[in-house]
Structures are given as structure tokens and as C-alpha cells.
Amino acid sequence: MNDQPFDPVELLGQRVQAAIAAAAPEAGPEADALISPSKRAELGDFQSNAAMPLAKRLGMKPRDLAATIVKKLDVADLCEPVTEADIAGPGFINLRLKPEALSGLLDRLDTPDLGLPAPAEPKTIVVDVCGVNLAKQMHVGHLRATVIGDTLARTFERLGETVIRQNHVGDWGLPIAMVTRKIQIELNAGRLSLESLTLDDLDRLYRAAQFECTGQGKALEIAAKYDLGPKVDAELCAQHEEAMEHLEEAKQTLVALQSHQPDVYTIWQRIYEVTMGACLEACEILHTRITEADNAGESSYAEELVQVVDDLTARGIAEEHEGALLIRLDSAEDGKIAQPCLIRKRDGGYLYATTDLAAIRRRVQTLGADRVIYTVDARQGLHFRQVFAASRKAEYATKPGANGPSVLEHAAFGTVLGNDGKPFKTRSGENIRLCDLLDEAVERAETTVAAKNPDLAADERATIAKAVGIAAIKYADLSSERIKDHVFHFDRMLAFEGNTGPYLLYALVRTRSVFRKAEETGTPLDHADAPILISEPTEKALALELLRYPSAVQSVATLLEPMRLCSYLYSLAGAYSSFYDACPVLRAASDDLRRSRLRLCALTARVLEDGLEVLGLPTVERM
RNA sequence: GCCCCCGUAGCUCAGUUGGAUAGAGCAGCUGACUUCUAAUCAGCAGGUCGCACGUUCGAGUCGUGCCGGGGGUGCCA
Incomplete structure (x- = not known):
């Protein structure tokens, strides 16, 4: 009963595709309906851009083709009647949903999984996170590797895939x-x-x-x-x-x-303990799901390196050159790389590429990864291209019995810059300690919370400040495109205005406060099965926004861009704020309207909560 | 030298496989709180999408060449 798509893009896509098949059978079944939310709300809710490229391919006039598609289009149950008047410009087809269709789609979204059912056959996804080194303080670079990596992992977890985080600690050598x-x-x-x-x-x-x-x-x-x-x-x-x-x-x-000579090894173990203690503490403060169980440091590959190198030599994958051992990649099918991948030095020592090859072998062949994602600084780009190509050449990237290699991806991120546009460091050129950064964010958040809401008890204020500070710092890292350098700016990320973590937390608080108020005033809350009535423009905008949630989460997984979900949630929060401003909920004109709006609030709250959980932002009840 | 990335409003950033009038936020200006949290909302103003060619009915988006900034480049990680 719920097997029909609730996503209007998908649903209208099916209908338009059917119409295209009828209007132009020669187009083939793969012809894309090209449905997208309308650029101009006054013309429609959705638009199909299919006619133009298709007409070009078939040598037809785009408007004529659009007219034929419209004639064959069967969307009477979903849309206001579509006529030639809805064809605009070179051949855009504008579609407007009927209010009852819109509320029907919301009914289908309003399920426990919010339109994101678990897959029948989950894939195994390994995500490389954190990137810490023994005996070194964490800094802003680790912040990105930790936060972005954990969010990608959370996204796949939300989608029902099997996720394995790997903290490839630099603990050896x-x-x-x-x-x-x-x-x-x-x-x-x-x-x-x-x-x-x-x-x-x-x-x-x-x-x-x-x-x-x-x-x-x-x-x-x-x-x-x-x-x-x-x-x-x-x-x-x-x-x-x-x-x-x-x-x-x-x-x-x-x-x-x-x-493992005891006197030395004991010292090493203590170094490990101290470093990882601090790292895992940071991971916890950052509200990530990275734990000790995810540790798989370089030392854990130490025993495997000899086997790997012997294997590569025996099979002729690696060759000797001036005493060193390397894998040539200049003739590799998947992208020629001029620089060979060096796996053993002239003095017999191994390199980080050697360990990374062993890691791919373990991740794919032992852990069973269908996809391995490296959340690592963009400057490692060449290194990963080399290691990926080398591991494919060696067939380490292929699961036993699989046809082709698993997907290996470098989710590269840019450098964190200071206000001066140079890498974020202290005046004397030292890295700024991550723990100091987090402390300062929380401190600043506490000052603002105290100013905005002086009535809060000290302990609640501290709890809120912690959530707000961490949400601010994480969101700042997640909300721009990964690959770009981004400027670290406390005032901006904590400004609580615009596209920030605190704004999203606030939006969620507002959805929750309606229900708190309702309870206080004894207003009936029976909205669970209330029919959703779409009349006001802000209600409609909110409804359309809600329906985009599942595809927003999907796009994070496809593109490895948490920014997609950030943008979506920001836009949803904006739609909710406008709705909240324009539409009285508890004082709505009728019982039906109040129950409808309460349900919209509840659904918005659930989507916001779910989305913030995917991003890994801590939330609060009050601010 | 070669390779990769970036360049969009004063600032920070969006812009899906090429589509209608390039969008937000901040800063600036104008309005809205005895009102479900104004940490908000409604509006105004702000643009040679680095430059030039090319492909196309149509280019911020694709191609080529420049300019500017950053990064990388077989025995560090």
C-alpha cells in the first residue's frame, strides 16, 4: 500500500515518462522526464524540462513535442489540469499539484522511516575517519576528517547500509x-x-x-x-x-x-593510551559515533606488510627500481598516473602507501567493503589516486567472487583558513589545539545563551551551551562544499542567524515549543491522523519542502556531500519559520485546521530531528 | 616543467545530468513583538558568474586557451 513513491519528483517523473513513451516511442524507454521543483512558484510547483533535449535528439520542435506530451499526460489524480497553456518558454511543462494530492503524499511520507526504507540487501561501507597521529595534538584538520567522516558514516547508517568506521591511526614507523x-x-x-x-x-x-x-x-x-x-x-x-x-x-x-621488546613496547603502549584517550574524548565531545572499536592503526598492519610486498613481487605487480620496489601505474586502464606507487624503500623500509594497500586489502577482502571512503585532506589526492590504482591492479580492491573492484573514493576536503585567508594557526605559526577550539566555541555559546535567555538555570544553560557550541562548529564544517577551503570564523558560526547550526537547533526548539504550549494550555493534541489541509501559501511551501527530505539524504550518500543535507534543512527551517509566522497553529480558525497544522509541525519536527541526527548535531529542548 | 583544486554581490557561501528573471545569509536600509520563543519573519538595495573564444535554440554549468590564488609532484606521512 505504501509501495507507490511519495516523492513528487519520482511520481511525476513516472507519469511524464509514460507520456513521453506514448508521444515519442522512438525516444526509447530511457528518456528522462527531467522533473524538478519549479524555479518560479507562480507558474507551478514542478516542471519537466524533458521536451527540449528530446526534441533536439529527435529533430522535432520542442514546443510541438511538449504539446504532444501534455496531451498524453495522465496526472488527473495528482495535478491541476495540464493544458497547452502550461507550456512555457522553449518547452517547459509546468505542473501544479492538487492540494489533496499534496496531503496524500505527506501521508505517505509520515511513516516511521520518513520515506527512507531499509534496503533489501545492505551494502558494506567502510569509512576512514579521524586521521590522528600518535603523540600529536589534534587540530582543525582532524576536525574535518572526524566530523565529515562521521556524518558520511551516519548517512549510510540512516540509509540502512552496514557501516564500518576505521580510525587509521598513525601509530607506527x-x-x-x-x-x-x-x-x-x-x-x-x-x-x-x-x-x-x-x-x-x-x-x-x-x-x-x-x-x-x-x-x-x-x-x-x-x-x-x-x-x-x-x-x-x-x-x-x-x-x-x-x-x-x-x-x-x-x-x-x-x-x-x-x-615488541618489553621496555620499549610498554612506552609505546602508554603513548597510544594517552593519545587515543584524548582522541576518543574529542570524538565524544564532538557527538560522533567513533569509538575505540573503530581503531585500526598502522601498527595493526605491521605483520601483513611482508606478505603484501611478497605477494606483489611474486605476481609481478611490483618491480624493483634502483633498489626500491614500486608499482607502475602509467599504463593502468583506470587513469594513467605518471608517478609510480612506491611500496618499499631502498633501505628495506615500508612506506605509507604500503600500509594503505594492506588496508584496502583488509577492508575489501576481509571486512567485505563494497565501497571504501577516505575522508582525508585534499592534498593527499595524488597519494590516493596511486594507492587506488595500485590496489585495483593488484586486485586487492575486488571482493572474493566479485566481478569488478569495489568503489574506492577519496572524500577530499579543503584547508581550514583563518580570517586572514591563510591556514588557521596561531600568530606564532603553531597549530591550534582542537580541544581549545571546542572549549572556546562552548564558552562563546554560553555567553550568548546567557544573554538571550537569562532565566535558565546554570546547569541547563551549560548543557545548552555545549550543544549549541558543538553544533555551530560542526555545522560550519559540514555546510560548505567539502573540497573548498573554508574560513574558520567563530562569530559567524555562532551568530545564530542565517545558515548556522544554532539556527537549525532553534527551528527544532520552535517546533517542539508548540506542543509544550499546547499541553500547558490544555489544547487537544489529537493530530496523528488528522487530514492535512493545504490552503495558505506558506503551508504549501512547507509541505513541498518536507517531501524533499528523502532525496536530500540520498544525495549526501551519492555525492558524499553533507552540505546537501545542510542546505535542505536550512531551507526547511526557513519554510517552517515563514509558516509559523503566517499561520496560527493553536489559535487556528477551526479545530480541523489546528489539527492539520499541528500535524505539519509534528512532521517538520520529526524531519528536522532526523536530519540533525544524520548530520550528527546535538539537539536541545529549549534554548 | 607536469598534474590536481579553487575563482559567483562589500564579506561568507548555494546554484542537481546545460534550461525561464543567477539565489541565501551577514553587513546596509524599511517595516512587524501586550501575540504558539523576534536566536524570527516580510520587504528594499546590492552581479561584466576571473577573462576570451568555441559547442548549443539556450552556458555560472560543457570544451580549448589565458589570468589570478592554493596544493601536489618515485625512496617523509
Whole structure:
């Protein structure tokens, strides 16, 4: 009974398609009806643009074809009569829904799943999120990888797919060995204790270790390049030798780490604990569903790298070049890539591409991914093109028994900029700690909440501020196109006006407050099965907006653009605000009208709630 | 050098596979609160869609070439 589409675009699409088939059989069954919401509300609710491209293809006059389509069109149950007068411009066909048809469609949307039924055969989607590194503070880049990744994962969960989040923690390799060694030295010198180790300690020591082991090498190169003289060279050479010694020790530490030698491994475990503790705390504060269970760090692939490289060598996928091992991609069918994918260094060490190949193998072949999505900085673009092509060449991207490779996608995001248009950093060029950023957002939100609503008790105000601050910061990240750089601007995201998280939270609060008020005043609330009456323009606009919800969620999944849902919810919130302003609900002219409007409010509330849940924004009852 | 991304109102951003008069918000201006939360709504003003050709009945959207900004580029991750 509910198998008919409720989405007017789909429904009218079927009818127009049938009309096209009757009007121009030679067009073929694949002819698209090209239905979209009308650009000009005064001309109709929906329009079909099908006649123009089709007429071109068939060598007909578009208006003539449109006239024939209109003649064959059977939409009497849905639309106001469609005549030649509804053909406009070069051949647009304007369609206007009958009010009772519109309320019928809303009835069909108003089900527990809100028009998004679970698929018969769920797909398995792996989403790579977070991208944290051991011993380093999280910053705005991690914010994007975490927030966008989690929202994409939530979207697929909402659509009923099987979702596996993977936190590919950078927890292995030489840089980690360097900091491990550094901490070992500090411990032995009594300057540090494992018990009281903090992420700030780690962050500081990580950079110190980097500097010790590599810092001077670059300086020497520069000195040589600009010929700074023998004294500078000698000085730097001495330091360089020292760095080489440090590096050598770090390599030994790496070997010790790889063989799980207890004294070193214990330190590594503690580093892991401290870093991941902070990371998971941030994930929780950010209202994501990322947990410890999603951890699948580089260290978890350590044992697999030898197998992978042996396998690739044995099958001739990888070849040796000047002592290094690489996979050539310049003849690959799926996009030639000039730069080969390097999987083993001359010194025998593995690279991050090696780990990523092992990760694709596990994700597709063991976890069974039909689609793997990487929410990672756009600057990694070439790397992922290489790794994706290499894994397809090696058939690691193909599920056992499958015909072709699973879909591998880099959901690339741009850089977060400061007000000056340069990457978002402190004046001295340091990364700003994510936890400080979140604290500041919540603090600022609390100030505003206190100003707007001074009557709130302190604890409720704190709860609201937390939700508003986090919603603001997340929404700012989700509401523009992923690939574009975006400017981080506290005042704008927390302004509570315009296209912001707080505005959406407020819209939801307003839908809820109607029901609270109704209860307070003893107004009857029996609206569940009330017939929806569409009379006022703002009611109609709201109804049309509500019907777009399922396709908005779908488009996030297709395009991997949470912005689609943000725009939709913003537009829905706007439609609701206009409706709320123009149409009295509790004081409506009749009981029927009040019940109809209450039902519209309830449906709006459910769609808003559901949409905010998909985005992963926390909500509140009052603001 | 080669490759990728971005360029739309003063600012921040939308603009579905090419469709009607390029849309929001902020800032500016004008109205609306003894009223279901004004954190709102209704309206005004604001544009050489980086530039130039091309394809098309039709280009912000597709193609080519420039200009400007950013990023990447086989032994870091």
C-alpha cells in the first residue's frame, strides 16, 4: 500500500515518462522526464524540462513535442489540469499539484522511516575517519576528517547500509620510534614518568625528537645550496652527524618496537593510551559515533606488510627500481598516473602507501567493503589516486567472487583558513589545539545563551551551551562544499542567524515549543491522523519542502556531500519559520485546521530531528 | 616543467545530468513583538558568474586557451 513513491519528483517523473513513451516511442524507454521543483512558484510547483533535449535528439520542435506530451499526460489524480497553456518558454511543462494530492503524499511520507526504507540487501561501507597521529595534538584538520567522516558514516547508517568506521591511526614507523626513544631517554633521566604523561608532553617531545633526528639535515642542504662557507658547513656537519646518530638510535628503537621488546613496547603502549584517550574524548565531545572499536592503526598492519610486498613481487605487480620496489601505474586502464606507487624503500623500509594497500586489502577482502571512503585532506589526492590504482591492479580492491573492484573514493576536503585567508594557526605559526577550539566555541555559546535567555538555570544553560557550541562548529564544517577551503570564523558560526547550526537547533526548539504550549494550555493534541489541509501559501511551501527530505539524504550518500543535507534543512527551517509566522497553529480558525497544522509541525519536527541526527548535531529542548 | 583544486554581490557561501528573471545569509536600509520563543519573519538595495573564444535554440554549468590564488609532484606521512 505504501509501495507507490511519495516523492513528487519520482511520481511525476513516472507519469511524464509514460507520456513521453506514448508521444515519442522512438525516444526509447530511457528518456528522462527531467522533473524538478519549479524555479518560479507562480507558474507551478514542478516542471519537466524533458521536451527540449528530446526534441533536439529527435529533430522535432520542442514546443510541438511538449504539446504532444501534455496531451498524453495522465496526472488527473495528482495535478491541476495540464493544458497547452502550461507550456512555457522553449518547452517547459509546468505542473501544479492538487492540494489533496499534496496531503496524500505527506501521508505517505509520515511513516516511521520518513520515506527512507531499509534496503533489501545492505551494502558494506567502510569509512576512514579521524586521521590522528600518535603523540600529536589534534587540530582543525582532524576536525574535518572526524566530523565529515562521521556524518558520511551516519548517512549510510540512516540509509540502512552496514557501516564500518576505521580510525587509521598513525601509530607506527620511524617517527613514532623517534618519540618513543626520546621518551625513554627522558624517563631514564628521571625527567618524566609514564603515569603522569600528558598529550602536551608527547606533542612537545615528538617535535623535539623530530628536530634532533632530522632538523639539521635540511639546514646542511640549504647551507650547501647557498654556499654559506666552511665554518657554517663544519658546524652543521657536526650537528648533522649528531642527528645521524639520533636517527640510528631511533631505527634501533623501531626494531625493538617491531619485536615488541618489553621496555620499549610498554612506552609505546602508554603513548597510544594517552593519545587515543584524548582522541576518543574529542570524538565524544564532538557527538560522533567513533569509538575505540573503530581503531585500526598502522601498527595493526605491521605483520601483513611482508606478505603484501611478497605477494606483489611474486605476481609481478611490483618491480624493483634502483633498489626500491614500486608499482607502475602509467599504463593502468583506470587513469594513467605518471608517478609510480612506491611500496618499499631502498633501505628495506615500508612506506605509507604500503600500509594503505594492506588496508584496502583488509577492508575489501576481509571486512567485505563494497565501497571504501577516505575522508582525508585534499592534498593527499595524488597519494590516493596511486594507492587506488595500485590496489585495483593488484586486485586487492575486488571482493572474493566479485566481478569488478569495489568503489574506492577519496572524500577530499579543503584547508581550514583563518580570517586572514591563510591556514588557521596561531600568530606564532603553531597549530591550534582542537580541544581549545571546542572549549572556546562552548564558552562563546554560553555567553550568548546567557544573554538571550537569562532565566535558565546554570546547569541547563551549560548543557545548552555545549550543544549549541558543538553544533555551530560542526555545522560550519559540514555546510560548505567539502573540497573548498573554508574560513574558520567563530562569530559567524555562532551568530545564530542565517545558515548556522544554532539556527537549525532553534527551528527544532520552535517546533517542539508548540506542543509544550499546547499541553500547558490544555489544547487537544489529537493530530496523528488528522487530514492535512493545504490552503495558505506558506503551508504549501512547507509541505513541498518536507517531501524533499528523502532525496536530500540520498544525495549526501551519492555525492558524499553533507552540505546537501545542510542546505535542505536550512531551507526547511526557513519554510517552517515563514509558516509559523503566517499561520496560527493553536489559535487556528477551526479545530480541523489546528489539527492539520499541528500535524505539519509534528512532521517538520520529526524531519528536522532526523536530519540533525544524520548530520550528527546535538539537539536541545529549549534554548 | 607536469598534474590536481579553487575563482559567483562589500564579506561568507548555494546554484542537481546545460534550461525561464543567477539565489541565501551577514553587513546596509524599511517595516512587524501586550501575540504558539523576534536566536524570527516580510520587504528594499546590492552581479561584466576571473577573462576570451568555441559547442548549443539556450552556458555560472560543457570544451580549448589565458589570468589570478592554493596544493601536489618515485625512496617523509
